[in-house]
Amino acid sequence: MPTAAVADQTETARRALEQVCSGDLDGIAGVYHPDFVDHVNRLTYRGHAGARRSVALYLKLFPDLRFEVDEQVSEGDRVASRWTLRGTHRGREVELRGIVISRFEDGRIIEDWAASDTMELVRQLGLRRTIQLATSHRALLFDRGASSTSGPGAARRLIDRLSCRLRQNRSCPVPPSETERVRRIQDKNAGGYDRQMNFFDRVLFAGGREWACSQAEGEVLEIAIGTGRNLIHYPSGVKLTAIEYSPEMLAIARDRAAKIDREVDLREGDAQALEFPDESFDTVVITLALCTIPDDRKAVQEARRVLRPGGKLILLEHVRSPLLPVRTVQHLIEPLAIRFEADHLTREPLDYLIDEGYEVESSERSRIGIVERVIARKPT
Ligand SMILES: C[S@@+](CC[C@H](N)C(=O)[O-])C[C@H]1O[C@@H](n2cnc3c(N)ncnc32)[C@H](O)[C@@H]1O
Known part of the structure; x- marks a missing residue:
């Protein structure tokens, strides 16, 4: 792929995070492909409407949300961006780090895979705010991908599996x-x-x-x-x-x-x-x-x-x-x-x-x- 196109992709991935995901919802069509698929924790968002929903959810939790790109690596049709999110949730300032890998088609992002350190978010929010958040946005906080083998999702699934065996219900005939x-x-x-x-x-x-x-x-x-x-x-x-x-x-x-x-x-x-x-x-x-x-x-x-x-x-x-x-x-x-x-x-x-x-x-x-x-x- 020509160097100029790779540079454009890197810049688009930066704009997606620092402008669109930081609240510029009007910029969605400029950076995301109409067939965009966003894999974020357990949730999958699709299309421009999905991207809007995903950003709106984060803005609801952190009204002063700001993403900053710390480092980017590009290869072929993919750009990996390491980012820091800063924002305030119910009076508590948080700083969360994560990574997103973006795949490009026709100059716009067609697929994103995002991962962040949710345990660190829990630590910074404190118990009360975490419980409040957990009751309203459970998937965002606790559910990693179904195949993940570590983290709180895996621990919870293990406990669930054991308790299922004990209770003789789900997945038991x-x-x-x-x-x-x-x-x-x-x-x-x-x-x-x-x-x-x-x-x-x-x-x-x-x-x-x-x-x-x-x-x-x-x-x-x-x-x-x-x-x-x-x-x-x-x-x-x-x-x-x-x-x-x-x-x-x-x-x-x-x-x-x-x-x-x-x-x-x-x-x-x-x-x-x-x-x-x-x-x-x-x-x-x-x-x-x-x-x-x-x-x-x-x-x-x-x-x-x-x-x-x-x-x-x-x-x-x-x-x-x-x-x-x-x-x-x-x-x-x-x-x-x-x-x-x-x-x-x-x-x-x-x-x-x-x-x-x-x-x-x-x-x-x-x-x-x-x-x-x-x-x-x-x-x-
Ligand atoms: C709590 S009611 C809910 C009824 C309805 N969906 C509602 O929202 O009011 C649960 C319903 O599931 C039905 N049900 C239980 N086992 C079923 C099965 N194997 N196949 C179809 N319906 C079943 C029950 O007969 C009952 O009508």
């Missing part, structure tokens, strides 16, 4: 009798489900159903639709199919669809063995059901199978809190919740989404870290 037990519980509870959820939708999941359904596009499959509480929130343009294992729940969903005149193909079915052919949907929506489906990981595998390449998995879930006192309470009451409600309180889909072949586009935590919204994509 689920006997068919458990699926039938869950069906019986759901059939029995169907009559009171809406009354119970009116409360939880108000205090815990407010806005969650609207958010999940507003992300749906094209041909949509909702898995474990329950009594159909999401039906009213889907955009009118989507073609909706939904499955549910409990006949009693399904009957209520059918009534609801008829009452609101929503066209939907409602079927009895098992999320762990979907009846649909590969690559038949653009979006799969699952709300508050991975906590109940006996083999949640299998359901996520099935969702990926039926998604078209580039298709979206939208999740709204209650999950294990990163806050120790809250998590301890969740662990304590979980055996009862599983026994009487088939409700797992400490599951965490982010633990396995990447291993199952998804790219996690965004994840957001709220309500003392218990409620999670995730958008994940099946790669193209």
